[in-house]
Amino acid sequence: MRKSKPISYSRTTITELMIPSYANFGGKIHGGILLSLMDKVAYACASKHAGAYVVTVSVDGVNFLQPIEVGELLSLHASVNYVGRSSMVIGIRVVSENVKTGQQKHTNTSYFTMVAKDDNGKPTEVPLLELEDRNDVRRCLEAIKRKQLKEAYKDNFDNEKSSMTIEENLHLLDNERVIVKYIQF
Ligand SMILES: CC(C)(COP(=O)(O)OP(=O)(O)OC[C@H]1O[C@@H](n2cnc3c(N)ncnc32)[C@H](O)[C@@H]1OP(=O)(O)O)[C@@H](O)C(=O)NCCC(=O)NCCS
Numbered sequence: 001m002r003k004s005k006p007i008s009y010s011r012t013t014i015t016e017l018m019i020p021s022y023a024n025f026g027g028k029i030h031g032g033i034l035l036s037l038m039d040k041v042a043y044a045c046a047s048k049h050a051g052a053y054v055v056t057v058s059v060d061g062v063n064f065l066q067p068i069e070v071g072e073l074l075s076l077h078a079s080v081n082y083v084g085r086s087s088m089v090i091g092i093r094v095v096s097e098n099v100k101t102g103q104q105k106h107t108n109t110s111y112f113t114m115v116a117k118d119d120n121g122k123p124t125e126v127p128l129l130e131l132e133d134r135n136d137v138r139r140c141l142e143a144i145k146r147k148q149l150k151e152a153y154k155d156n157f158d159n160e161k162s163s164m165t166i167e168e169n170l171h172l173l174d175n176e177r178v179i180v181k182y183i184q185f
Contacts, residue, residue: 002051002127004127004128004130005128006132007079007130007131009048009049010045010046010048010079010080011077011078012041012044012048012078012079013041013076013078014040014076015073015075016037016074017073017074018068018069018070018073019070027069028067028070029070029074031064034068034074034094034107034108035062037074038059038062038076038092039056041078041090041092042078042114043056043114045079045090046080046090046112046114046116047116049080049088049126049129050088050114050116050126050127051127052117052126053117054088054114054115054117055114056112057114058112059111059112059113060110060111060112061109061110061111062110063108065107065108066096066105066106066107068096068107069096069098071098071099072096072097073096073097074107075096076092076093076094077093078090079091081142082129082139082140082143082144082147083126083127085123086115086117086123086124087113087114087115087116087126088114088116088126089112089113089143089147090111090112090113090114091109091110091139092109092112094106094108
């Protein structure tokens with residue numbers, strides 16, 4: 001196995017035409033189709049860097065803010081942003097293009113964490129990541145910050161959840177659009 005690989009080695013783009021069978025009842029592309037394509041490009045990119053079979057472990061930053069139309073060409077650009085021992089963060093930029101006008105829209109950027117596995121299904125070490133330009137360094141630093149913030153959020157939330165009682169927090173429902181029909185003190 002190579003000890004290190006540049007980001008450019010595994011950079012991957014998948015381009016796919018959005019066909020009518022991908023659409024929901026409103027005529028826009030299903031979120032699930034987009035997720036599946038993002039998983040596919042993340043797999044291709046991560047397995048190329050790892051030189052191994054990989055699995056998806058977590059997905060961050062999936063926000064569908066712009067609808068994608070049938071007939072548009074969707075391009076998913078993936079690159080390794082960060083590597084741990086066996087894990088890799090793959091950044092995916094999704095761009096949709098109207099083929100007639102050439103107009104492009106950036107629909108979302110998401111981050112998939114993939115883990116490389118050996119032949120026995122155990123997490124296995126991946127090559128070091130070579131950062132070749134300023135953008136590579138920026139994306140890597142952002143991935144580290146995201147990881148730190150996610151860990152802090154998880155710790156905070158776990159603490160809040162374990163000490164939370166329904167009675168002390170019922171007031172949070174006061175301004176919500178719910179009708180509480182079950183209260184047993
Ligand atoms: C994720 C998985 C590989 C962790 O295995 P494990 O035996 O607990 O191994 P480890 O604790 O050594 O974790 C391996 C790596 O995963 C990372 N990891 C584990 N859970 C994670 C999470 N929730 N988010 C991000 N990374 C995570 C660890 O940080 C570690 O990274 P590193 O090697 O770069 O330091 C294992 O739980 C798994 O195979 N899950 C199923 C994945 C799958 O099938 N996905 C397809 C979708 S159905």
